[in-house]
Amino acid sequence: MKRPFxxxxxxxxxxxxxxxxxxxxxxxxxxxxxxxxxxMANMEAHAWGLEVVYSSNFTGWTQADSxxxxxxxxTGLSYFNLGDRELNGEVYAWNIxxxxxxxxxxxxxSTIRFGSGVGYLTKPYNITSNRKNKAIGSxxxxxxxLLYKAYFDMSKRTSxxxxxxxxxxxxxxxxxxxxxxxxxxxxxxxxxxxRFIENRKSKLLPELxxxxxxxxxxxxxxxxxxxxxxxxxxxxxxxLLYYFRHSPTRNWRFGTEFFFDKTYPYxxxxxxxxxxxxxxxxxxxxxKAGHEFIFGRVAIVTDLGTYIYRPNAYKKRVYFAIGxxxxxxxxxxxxxxxxxxxxxADYFYWGAGYRFSDKFLRGK
Numbered sequence: 124m125k126r127p128f129x130x131x132x133x134x135x136x137x138x139x140x141x142x143x144x145x146x147x148x149x150x151x152x153x154x155x156x157x158x159x160x161x162x163m164a165n166m167e168a169h170a171w172g173l174e175v176v177y178s179s180n181f182t183g184w185t186q187a188d189s190x191x192x193x194x195x196x197x198t199g200l201s202y203f204n205l206g207d208r209e210l211n212g213e214v215y216a217w218n219i220x221x222x223x224x225x226x227x228x229x230x231x232x233s234t235i236r237f238g239s240g241v242g243y244l245t246k247p248y249n250i251t252s253n254r255k256n257k258a259i260g261s262x263x264x265x266x267x268x269l270l271y272k273a274y275f276d277m278s279k280r281t282s283x284x285x286x287x288x289x290x291x292x293x294x295x296x297x298x299x300x301x302x303x304x305x306x307x308x309x310x311x312x313x314x315x316x317x318r319f320i321e322n323r324k325s326k327l328l329p330e331l332x333x334x335x336x337x338x339x340x341x342x343x344x345x346x347x348x349x350x351x352x353x354x355x356x357x358x359x360x361x362x363l364l365y366y367f368r369h370s371p372t373r374n375w376r377f378g379t380e381f382f383f384d385k386t387y388p389y390x391x392x393x394x395x396x397x398x399x400x401x402x403x404x405x406x407x408x409x410x411k412a413g414h415e416f417i418f419g420r421v422a423i424v425t426d427l428g429t430y431i432y433r434p435n436a437y438k439k440r441v442y443f444a445i446g447x448x449x450x451x452x453x454x455x456x457x458x459x460x461x462x463x464x465x466x467x468a469d470y471f472y473w474g475a476g477y478r479f480s481d482k483f484l485r486g487k
Contacts, residue, residue, distance in 0.1 A: 143181035143320035150174040154308025156205050162257055168206025170306050175199050184419030185325040190372035193224035210256055212246025214292060216266045230276040238268040242292050248300055261298035267291045270310055286310030295461055295471035296346035331450040333480035335367040342474030348386050359383045360472055374415040382407040387434040408432040422448040439464035454478040
């Protein structure tokens with residue numbers, strides 16, 4: 124009799140550990156605004172933040188709920204006091220995030236959280252009223268966050284959360300200056316499971332795109348190049364990629380990308396330098412490879428590229444892009460990306476495209 128009883132207890136324990144829930148989390152982020160450039164030293168300060176988010180380990184999409192073990196996700200609001208209200212200001216933000224499982228035990232879980240959203244900064248750079256803020260030139264900014272989190276279960280419904288991470292705000296050169304703000308901080312929080320999901324009913328998505336195939340995309344960006352010279356630049360992109368399935372929730376991708384960027388021949392206060400710019404003077408051609416994590420219709424995409432042609436060495440040869448894809452039915456996709464060269468942001472760009480099967484190459 125002991126063996127069946129132990130099996131039953133083990134089954135109940137596993138069921139409790141993996142039970143789906145909906146709830147909320149509240150966090151305090153004590154930290155420090157880091158001056159990652161010498162001329163930002165006047166902005167260094169102790170900072171602190173607050174966050175309240177909706178939290179769940181159930182997405183409602185069959186592919187994500189069955190494809191990822193112990194996945195958590197959430198969305199909510201945050202606030203940061205950047206230490207000096209007159210110089211640095213405060214930030215109010217919204218974000219959405221996913222947490223990938225690192226280790227799961229009966230009363231413990233560790234995760235890596237990646238989040239992104241938008242933030243509103245109360246004290247950006249202003250040439251007359253706040254010229255000492257050399258970090259960000261706009262009130263509206265993009266928000267990215269990377270956190271290590273550890274959950275310690277205090278009861279069936281409540282967990283203590285401890286962690287460490289970095290939160291970043293910048294506008295992708297939409298408005299100069301754009302050095303960005305980096306806050307290194309601790310995470311002290313609580314997770315409260317309000318409702319358990321007894322009867323899981325996930326939706327089985329239709330086939331959003333072929334398993335293996337090609338992706339063709341076109342994109343657009345807009346940016347400034349200097350604080351003193353406020354001309355705006357339109358940038359256009361195009362890419363052709365091949366992607367192939369690594370697993371039901373992951374794709375690898377590689378291909379070529381083109382950028383048409385008139386900032387290469389730019390000269391300060393010289394409008395004539397941007398007249399009659401020829402195609403070779405503004406074209407970048409690159410090879411890139413990347414990876415895609417898929418959560419239902421949403422995917423987190425990271426790409427690493429290198430230029431095989433660029434007009435001059437104004438930009439570093441290697442660039443990195445990170446962002447999101449949203450997949451509609453039958454191959455349609457929209458994207459957002461932040462492109463950067465090492466730690467220097469180039470711009471945010473948005474795009475739309477289409478995926479189609481590679482079957483025609485294999486004669487099937």
